[in-house]
């Protein structure tokens with residue numbers, strides 16, 4: 281059976297991605313992504329995910345400096361399992377609340393070890409992009425996310441309190457050399 285791997289977003293995995301998107305919608309995430317619109321503009325949607333330009337970091341996309349960002353999907357047996365957003369460098373917002381790496385596993389695939397694999401597989405890509413130490417920021421309530429980051433070698437730096445505009449974040453550094 282083939283192992284899971286990271287790939288650039290592509291049309292081959294779009295149907296599976298859209299099934300995952302409806303799972304994310306059920307937990308209240310990615311509600312700004314409309315499956316019907318994506319289907320109608322599928323080629324453009326995939327091209328936008330592949331262009332390494334910055335993605336919009338809501339809700340402050342208008343006044344946060346853009347940084348290059350690479351999106352990779354983790355797939356296995358033709359199915360979308362999860363994905364990472366790798367920001368090639370930090371800006372003031374990412375330094376405190378976003379970090380170098382965003383990662384997610386689709387709800388129906390959680391608790392099977394894919395989260396750990398996702399981070400481990402992202403490390404060589406971050407190294408390739410010149411990131412020696414990756415900042416990872418987590419919601420303090422997400423104990424499962426902290427567990428996998430620590431399992432992968434992430435070292436706790438600090439916990440930033442919530443502000444009027446941003447939620448609290450625990451910050452970790454992950455060696456990518």
Ligand SMILES: CC(C)(COP(=O)(O)OP(=O)(O)OC[C@H]1O[C@@H](n2cnc3c(N)ncnc32)[C@H](O)[C@@H]1OP(=O)(O)O)[C@@H](O)C(=O)NCCC(=O)NCCS
Pocket residue numbers: 381382383384385386389390391392393394395396397417418419422423424425427428
């Ligand atoms: C965080 C996330 C990626 C984990 O994915 P996953 O595939 O379920 O992770 P794994 O199966 O590799 O490991 C989960 C670990 O957390 C543990 N865990 C699961 N739920 C837990 C909980 N509520 N409290 C404590 N630990 C928990 C599991 O036991 C497992 O640890 P173990 O292998 O040592 O027993 C997934 O939950 C997710 O996508 N969450 C939403 C997005 C997110 O929070 N991303 C992180 C910030 S960008």
